Amino acid sequence: MFIALAQINPVVGDLDYNTGKIFEYINKARAAQSDLVIFPELTLTGYPPQDLLLNKQFLDAVEIKLQEISRFAGDTGIILGAPMRSPNGLYNAATLLYRGKLQEMRYKSLLPVYDIFDEKRYFNPAKERSCLVYKGKKLGVTVCEDIWNDKDYWNRQRYDIDPVEELVQQGAEIIINLSASPYHYGKYALRTDMLNKVASKHKVDMVYVNQVGGNDHLIFDGSSVAVNKMGKLCLQLNKFAEDFAVFDTCRTCKGVLDKYGREDISWVYEALLLGTRDYLHKNGFSRALVGLSGGIDSSVTAVLAVAALGRENVLGVSMPSRYSSQGSRDDARLLAENLGIEYRFLTIENIFKAYIELFNPEGHPIMDLAEENIQARIRGNILMFISNREGQMVLTTGNKSEMAMGYSTIYGDMAGGLNVLADVPKVMVYRLAEYINRGKEIIPRSVIYKPPSAELRPDQSDEDSLPPYRVLDQILKAYIEDIKPIDEIVAMGHCRELVLDIARRVDAAEYKRQQAPTGLRVTSRAFGPGRRMPIAQRWRLE
Template sequence: MKILLCQINPIVGDIEGNTKKIIEIVKSHREAKVLIFPELAICGYPPKDLLFQKDFIAAIDRAIDKIAKEVEDSFVIVGAPTKSHHVSKLFNSAIIFHQGKIEKIIHKTLLPSYDVFDENRYFVPSPAREVVTIEGINFGISICEDIWNINNDENAMYDINVLDELYSKGARVFINLSASPYHYTKLETQRLKVLKDAAIKFGVPVIYVNQVGGNDELIFDGNSTVVSSSGKIKAKANEFEEDIVEVELENIDKMPEIEIHEDISWIKKALVLGIKDYFEKTGAAKKAVVGLSGGIDSSVVCCLAVEALGRENVLGVSMPSRYSSEHSIKDAKILAENLGIEFRVYPIEDVFRAYLRMFNLSETPLQDLAEENIQARIRGNILMFISNRENRLVLTTGNKSELAVGYCTLYGDMAGGLAVISDLPKMLVYELAKYINREREIIPHSVLVKPPSAELRPNQKDTDSLPPYEVLDPILVAYIEDLKSVDEIVQMGYPRELVLKIIRMVERSEYKRRQAAPGLKVTSKAFGTGRRMPIAQRWV
């Protein structure tokens, strides 16, 4: 039995385009017996509150009818929302098409409501688990979260074990339609373990089909996978791109084993895809503008933008002030030359002086926080002027460490349309920069070795306001991503007063993050929809 894993990049809301893509694959692979598409492939994932719009659901119903008419002898399994018994909620379903009609509909049972997921808002769980028989073989079809709850131990999030029920009803091949977003190390440390554990526990092959592509802050890595009954990886679709994988069901155990190793290159691929799809899917702009300070963050963002959009579509802008060092201006220029992008220089001194005359009644600086921030805001205004006039999207360059503790300026360096590295801790930014330079020096070496500085006052360094990033980052990861308590972080070897200071900085900066541009998620816990903290609170 020939089975196709159809790893596609659906656009949320582009029901017509997604349906056309599905039908084209079906038509060009009529020889396959089973074709499997990802979770909610017809409407794209996550559709969020579009699911509350009646016209949206009606368009999905029409798309389902259209797909059914194109299916002949194959069994085509496609994810889509379908109507439920609930007045305002739907089922998250896998629709099985065969010979011009709907053969069966399987509904998702386990609805995640943690991190970036909010499926209970839109869907009701399946009331029962059913096996689907195709040419005498019993398939247990599940949807994304359904496969993650396999052990039923004290840490289980759900009372229902979907795979247990499917196996007890005769399933001898598991199929999982998924829309599982990416974060660094997730594939190796979590997802593959889940798939292997399921295969080994039940002694059946597992066929997992994931979507790929960037949708707002979420990036989907694809990596659709076939696991043998002994828990060996036998086939895998490409990461971060559309792909179709063909397997013969009877030969899965005989196929050679595949090893998968994730490294920093995957973060680069994820961010490039996130930028590319954000531009293509929003359609707001085709070109980008990046403020180049000569620092590590803006250098990395600019490199990623060039790879995602092409050098002809990226503009680098240097906006030196009286506090900008000569080496920073030079480093920005060299980077632009190395990338082959357009580069402009707009000094901000005259505008800064005008502010000093207005508020200081002279051009003598007081060197307080207001003067530091106004420089960042002048730069933000210049970038937004270029954005408006030239229809370029501003890519912000702040990293996760800065955003966490509020070491950033509202309406200044935070101004823009997409925060490319807002989920990348500073030390990981350095690691990514070194990877970018692996074959030749694109980012000037001096950028990688000089002390980080905002250059908003004389001889300023980040360590004037923050602990060294080698100290700050592990504390932030422990608190934000690992959800460790103060005591647990102190037990890692950090002074209690330092830990408390950093945690207070994190929570007191929530109001800034609430106004930030959407950022691309590449860690297990990103700011935004995955971390919903109150602004007005007194817990810390």
């Protein structure tokens, strides 16, 4: 059997666009003389559709589009992800469309409610599992989470049932999985290893088709694969891009080389690029602007914006105050020249001076936090003015380490439409900068080597308020991503007082983060939907 893998980038809620994309890939499958074409999970709606699934008109429109796709199918079988209503409720379904009809459906059994997932809010789980017979082949059709519960691979089971095991016991010759598996650094290696081990264990071919693209804070890497019953990789689609390929189940495959190998910082770069491009384009924006401070975060953000949107669609704005060093001013200008983007120089001195004279009795700086923050807020207002007037989205530049510690200003450097580096720890930002400069110097070397500073008062350094980032990032990862208790973090070699101080500052800054723009997720646990913490709470660590 020739099975086509259609790795596409749908737009959540745009049923016309998604249907057109589905038609395009059905035609590719026909041209390749495929027997069957597999699309990702909830392809028709895009993933995750969230509370669109509570809208009756939306679900009515989904059913109409499924009928259109059924009529278009002809003699090419289509297994397509879509929400399906039944008298018992709503299901996350894999539908078989063939010869003008919706022939059969298989429902998702395992509904995740951890991390960024909340599928039980919308869907009912399948009550039973059975093979789907198509052209004489018994297919075990599963949806995303259904393949992530092998007790031998995980040494534990999150759910009571293992759909893959049940389907293999029923005689499934091929396990097909429709997926929308969001990316984080390390996810590809974990996923491919799991697929290889499960296929080898059950002695069954596996075809895994993953969504690609950015939808809000989530980024999907694609990286769809076919694995044979020996657990060998037979087919591998592109990462972070739409792709199409055909798997021949009858051809003996001794395995192919993993063309990606070990994940490195380039994966994070590509993920952020895709997430930035899709967030702007799917929200109707084609241009972005970035406040260029001459620092590492704004520099990396600007580079990613240019890679995602094109240099003609990015504006860099330098807004120095009396505390901005000449080196930082020069670095911001040089970066803009290296990138070939439009560059504007707008000093905030007169506006800042007006605030000082208005609020200080003697008309002289007091050098307090309010004066530091007003500089960031002046800059935020300037950027938003340009955004409103010229129709460009502001990209904010705070990294995960700063956002964790509350080292940011509400309505200042947090003002904008998307935070590209929101889930990138500071040390990783430097790794991204080195990767960007791998061929030639784009980010000035002085940006990378100078001590990080907000430059909101004379001779300010981040380490005046924060521990060294190499230490801070280790503690933050343990506390936020690994959810380790304080004692375990201390046992890693850190001072208890420092660990407690960092953890308390992370918790205290929750109110800021929940007012921040959407941030792109690239670690295993990001701020936002994957970390649901109360703001007004009094649990205190000891």
